[in-house]
Amino acid sequence: MMIKINISSNVIGEPILAESMIETKTALNISQAHFDSTYGEIIAEVETDDFKSIREALESKGAKVTVLDHPIVRDEEECVECGACISVCPGHVFSFDEEWGIAQDIEKCIQCGTCIKMCPHHALSLEK
Ligand code: SF4
Ligand code: SF4
Helix, strand or coil, X not given: CEEEEEECHHHCCCCHHHHHHHHHCCCCEXXXXXXXXXXXXXXXXXXXXXXXXXXXXXXXXXXXXXXXXXXXXXXXXXXXXXXXXXXXXXXXXXXXXXXXXXXXXXXXXXXXXXXXXXXXXXXXXXXX
């Protein structure tokens, strides 16, 4: 399962991610990480069986953990297969298939919303 870990300014300088992984013996497959001096955001995959323990460990140290379980939805009636979403998606969710239609791998969606703003036909939305 995909999760987002938000680390706020009061704990940004502390090794809470490493400590939580060691403490719970949990591996996180990190696909994206953005840090500055005030804020951190990490997108990672974790085994479902390990989720509860790593979430508890992280949240006890001041992080916020969100499950990314509402991936992008494409309205095939509205989509004109222009490919704009392919180039802007940081998760490489979209691609052209062999017939130049749009293929998608929604398991990779990190719910950033970028493609929604870029789609000229308003064909994309996030599931609620
Ligand atoms: S940007 Fe919108 S219209 Fe263009 S291919 Fe993607 S979903 Fe379809
Ligand atoms: S919401 Fe973000 S990660 Fe998901 S498909 Fe759109 S651009 Fe890609």
